[in-house]
Amino acid sequence: MLSEPLQNEFVALLGADRVHTDPATLALYASDETPKSCTPEAVLFPASHDHVAGIVAIAGRARLPITPRGAGSGNVGGALPTPGSLVVSFECMNRVLEFDPDNRLMVVQPGVVTDDIDELAASAGLMYAPDPGSGAYSRIGGNLAMNAAGPRAVKYGTTRDHVLGLRAVLGDGREIRTGSRTTKYATGYDLTRLLVGSEGTLALITEATLRLLPAPRRIASLRVCYSGTRAACEAVIRAMRQPVVPYALEFMDGRSIDAVREYGAAEGLPAGTQAILMVEVEGDDEDIPRHLAALEAALRGDGLLEVQSGFSKAEIAHLWTARKSLSHAVKKIAPLKINEDVVVPVGKLADLVAAIDDLGRRHRVPVVAFGHAGNGNLHVNIMVHPDDIDEMTRARACRLELVRTVLGLSGSLSGEHGIGSEKRPFVGLEFEPATLALMRQVKALFDPHGILNPGKKLPD
Amino acid sequence: MLSEPLQNEFVALLGADRVHTDPATLALYASDETPKSCTPEAVLFPASHDHVAGIVAIAGRARLPITPRGAGSGNVGGALPTPGSLVVSFECMNRVLEFDPDNRLMVVQPGVVTDDIDELAASAGLMYAPDPGSGAYSRIGGNLAMNAAGPRAVKYGTTRDHVLGLRAVLGDGREIRTGSRTTKYATGYDLTRLLVGSEGTLALITEATLRLLPAPRRIASLRVCYSGTRAACEAVIRAMRQPVVPYALEFMDGRSIDAVREYGAAEGLPAGTQAILMVEVEGDDEDIPRHLAALEAALRGDGLLEVQSGFSKAEIAHLWTARKSLSHAVKKIAPLKINEDVVVPVGKLADLVAAIDDLGRRHRVPVVAFGHAGNGNLHVNIMVHPDDIDEMTRARACRLELVRTVLGLSGSLSGEHGIGSEKRPFVGLEFEPATLALMRQVKALFDPHGILNPGKKLPD
Incomplete structure (x- = not known):
């Protein structure tokens, strides 16, 4: 439970209607699309960049962990609260700050729904290219956090390829602007693309300048x-x-x-x-x-x-x-899917699919694979009954072997869903120790108190 | 002059034929395409990743600054030695390590000539999209350092958009691998794109995995x-x-x-x-x-x-x-061009061109502007006689006003040439202090001794 002085600080900053500690709200924000949950201490609904900066300042002093959240539609636990954390929901920061068709860009707050961006762009003959399957309800902030993508990525790339610049708050309250409003940029270090895909562990993004393209005919x-x-x-x-x-x-x-x-x-x-x-x-x-x-x-x-x-x-x-x-069809196989989002070079896809068949047979679990073949990105669903302890054990072994197979094929753990809490145990298998150590140092630089989305992205 | 013990260490590592301290070689590597020069202590020609790692280890201990160099064809002083520095030339690391048409990728050492990559790709119906004007002689390492681009960027983006992964040596000798061999990636922090465009100030790139596309018809x-x-x-x-x-x-x-x-x-x-x-x-x-x-x-x-x-x-x-x-025609106007490589949102191009006309008139210097209009990226050349002190003073005033105009139009200092030594004085005008401070911290994290290309990219 949030202490009274802290709660008062947040209320003074945001107003009482933006600070929720009632059990019903806490329960609503305790989970995302994973089957797990953890009740947060409070749920905050900032309405502006300054609100976010203020929240981080208070949380930083109190060393309160922050779980940033868009729609909660992620499936790797990226928005899953950790014990004692504050959920910062970006739902109310849902304004399009600027739409500039001549410069083919849009400046949005992180709570704007993904498909709404594309729809507004379409009104001027343009498009926002990334099209995650969750686009009808996912928020762009979550897309930026995970480097989301969808079928169009085979032609246009992922979220990271469609962001020109960001405004963000680091873990110690520093406020930065990255990138530019231009489609070419050789001036500063590319902090924009570093933040995209960092899953809220380096900074809270408060504004994004998105690149638009001519709409498909x-x-x-x-x-x-x-x-x-x-x-x-x-x-x-x-x-x-x-x-x-x-x-x-x-x-x-x-x-x-x-x-x-x-x-x-x-x-x-x-x-x-x-x-x-x-x-x-x-x-x-x-x-x-x-x-x-x-x-x-x-x-x-x-x-x-x-x-x-x-x-x-x-x-x-x-x-x-x-x-x-x-x-829908897959849900009939078993009530729970363990969803992997692996990616391999396109030339290795046949080997991956053959290995998946073999894994399912050997571990005696149904494994269903489909996805974005042009990027070598498959969603591999291991279908299980969570109460069947023996099956769950076999599924976990299957999952570990799948990950090792993907890495053996020069692939990567995640093509578009991200790592969140659920895939962290495998991250150490993909990176060499020096690379992983450097990522931890980057994390410590951007978030010295370690309050931004702890327990996500990098392994302990 | 390099001390004898250090020289011996480099000879023991690389062999005598890869360590040059003779005046003729030093003179050859004292300058790039800027009109400046500075004689280095030595020029080293590593042939492998391990050579580079070894050089950085020795230089780190001795706190010897390193000036990395591709073809020396940059025009912002990115490869200009600083006093006391070692030039590390990547010319001999010019092998294509792997060409994999089915996976549309090529793994190259940094010394491969840019156009050779595109030519090899073309032999299998593919292309390497970035096409800097210097491609016939520039090395891919220099392209990666500066985030080089050319006319095709309007359709395909810049160097940064065509790199899947890197192998690199940090300033304290740590060796890392970034990215993956896949066209989608949501696993680690995006260190690949952070290194691209960092002008050799964060790491020395020793291998790059490049993304290829189907060739134009x-x-x-x-x-x-x-x-x-x-x-x-x-x-x-x-x-x-x-x-x-x-x-x-x-x-x-x-x-x-x-x-x-x-x-x-x-x-x-x-x-x-x-x-x-x-x-x-x-x-x-x-x-x-x-x-x-x-x-x-x-x-x-x-x-x-x-x-x-x-x-x-x-x-x-x-x-x-x-x-x-x-x-060639521009060279007839005056012997020296002060070349700016500014970029604005496309919708601001008309305002920029009008401002350039006005600047040239008011400062009484010929200013010639041309470039990649589809990206809003203009090469603005202020043509001067370097011996005419009055004209040079007016040209410098014109240049400063140009930079302020570009930033006032929501533009950026450099679209594709980078910052090097020559544009550093202006970088502080583009970034907010907190953003610039963060970039400095990133630099210190990757290069704690400050030996990698000092005096470049970020202002003092």
Whole structure:
């Protein structure tokens, strides 16, 4: 429980309606999308940069840990409170401070909903390229924290590639501005990209200047079915080596397809389909057919069963039925998913998928893999019953072996979800000790009291 | 002069043929493309990562400053020795360690020539996108140090956007690896992009894993002439807001055109041309005409005098004659150019160009501006006679006012050349004190003895 003097300080700073310590609110902010929870001491709702700076100043003096939070839609425990922590929710800092179409930029507070940014950009023929699956409710602050991404990353990159500059508060209350409003920058050290993906452990971001791009014109889709996963993964390599960059290049493995079949959403899939690639292209009316043809040519090869194309919204939606039903279908396998978000070089995707099959068999747990094939980024879901202690033990062994396999394939632990609290035990496997030690020193430099999102990102 | 024991240590580490202290070599490595020079104590030519780590260990103990050097083709004094420093030349670390087309990556040592990377990539239908004007001789290590870029940056971004990971030696000899071999990465802090653009002040880069893209198919060009610079700058805004992203979008101001006329390379330019945009598009045979048409439509407006298109190599070369002759033509104005590399948001380009005209008039110095309009990045050359003390005084005043103007337009000191020694006096004008202080702390963390490229990047 927050001491009365501290509570009074926060109330004096923010007003009583922005400082919550009632059990109902604390319970609401005790968890994120992981199955864990931890009740915070208080939940604060700053409305401005100055509010955030004031909160950090008070928390710094009192050595109170801060758990920053956007929508709480992360699935690695990035916004999970730690014992004794204050949740600082950015939900009320949800204003677009500036929208400048001529300079293709938008300045936003961290609580703006991701898709709202893209929608506002679209009103001027522009887009905000990163498109995480949670975009309808995730806040841009959480996206910045995790370096979020989605299907469009194959063409446009991740959140980090779309941030020009930041305003932020460090762990000891220092206030900084990073980057610039320009699309080229060779002046200072690149602190902007250092903060993006740092999961709130280095600074609290209070404003972001986002880079916008011209909006896509028309979209069309291909659904390409293969008799085996290696055939599909080889096709991904070919697709990524030719000049028509796909707008999306998504993969579903055999187990995903089984799940969708059992869910009744596999209508029209050819018999024997063991892997699916979902491909999108962007262009004008004349580009679309030629771009689809170029991609189709690259995707054809041994093991191809069928190519279906979709041009209208209805056709595209139909082709994506299996993929879109996947998250619901997977829930039928077991109540809990242990979700890994591994990434390997595209040329290693076939080896990864083969290893995942083998892991699931050997550890006797259902493992479902799908994701952003064009970036080599797969969501690997180990499906478990949390009450089945034996299964949970096997799942944990499977998970550890998966991580080791990914690192053996020159991959990385996380492509877009981040590390949070849940993947910290594995971080030491990826980095050499000197690199990890340097990251800890960077953390200590930006947050000398260690109050910013402790227990996240770096291992203990 | 290097003490004998130290010299012996370096010889024992590298072999005698990699440790040079003869006056001829010292003179050769005393300067870069700035008009300054400073004779180093010795020039070392490491051949491997271990050599570099060994050099830093010895230099660290002796507190010997190190000036890292690629081709010495930078123009801001980034490779200019400081008194008492050792030059560490990366010329002999010029091997491509790995070329992996399926994973669209190349691992290179820092001494590889930039264009050689693109050429090797092209042999497999790929490209290395950054294309600095010095690419025929610059080394990738220098490109990484400065976050170099060129015309293609308008479509593909700068060096920083094309580096997946690094191997490097910090100022106290610690050896680190950053990033990954994947195109998405949400695991550790982004130390890769922090090192890119840090101008050798944080670490010596010994290996870089570069991201490759599919190679362009065909290129075509437009040369668009305007009766005024504001008309041209308004056209740039329109071009950047429509969906066909140009492969290059270059600008020449009225003074540049005058210089080219006087040089005799303005044949065919319509009378009254006060600004030129050079535009390139990339695509296949069917894309090209439509993409040119889309850009031409965006570029048409008040003040347009003429649009010429070029499809064949000869036609393209002809259109670019004026632009390509510019650097020679400018030299006729005065023997020395004070070269600024400022960048503003694209929407502020017209204001910047107008301010430059006014500055040149008021300070009575010829100022020639041209550059990468699609990124708002102009090379502003103040042309002077170094022996004319009065003119030099006016040029310095002009330069300071230019910098203040750029910062007033929400711009930045450098788009692609970096800061080096020559622009340090202005860095404090761009950053808030807290931000600058943090950058200094980052420097101290990576290079606790302050031996890595002292006197560069950050102001004293």
